[in-house]
Amino acid sequence: MQTTLVECGWGATRKKDCYLKRKYESLVGRRGKKKALVAVGHKISIAVFHVIKKLEAYREPVLHDNPRKQKKQVKYHLKKLKDLGVEINNNNAGGRFFTEAQKEFEDEIDPIRVSRVFV
Numbered sequence: 543m544q545t546t547l548v549e550c551g552w553g554a555t556r557k558k559d560c561y562l563k564r565k566y567e568s569l570v571g572r573r574g575k576k577k578a579l580v581a582v583g584h585k586i587s588i589a590v591f592h593v594i595k596k597l598e599a600y601r602e603p604v605l606h607d608n609p610r611k612q613k614k615q616v617k618y619h620l621k622k623l624k625d626l627g628v629e630i631n632n633n634n635a636g637g638r639f640f641t642e643a644q645k646e647f648e649d650e651i652d653p654i655r656v657s658r659v660f661v
Contacts (some may be wrong), residue, residue, distance in 0.1 A: 547583030554582055579652045
């Protein structure tokens with residue numbers, strides 16, 4: 543039964559933006575691939591138990607984006623770009639993300655200027 547649940551765990555980790563994939567990704571860094579797959583298989587077995595017990599269809603838990611994780615990822619990728627020699631000036635950027643322009647500049651070029659610095 544464990545091998546079947548691990549196989550189901552592999553399949554669940556391949557699906558785009560689902561709860562089990564996020565659970566796997568959060569565990570794999572701390573526990574390793576194999577233990578994370580067993581944990582995802584355990585989550586599947588718990589879900590199956592409750593589906594059978596309540597005789598209801600499976601409902602995916604609501605996914606919330608973690609703003610702390612997003613800020614950390616943005617900071618990491620900006621540092622990597624800087625290490626590669628790409629200079630990013632985001633002075634006048636008023637959008638929610640770096641790729642969005644301010645609403646008053648919709649017809650103009652995006653105010654974020656990315657220029658390659660040759661060393």
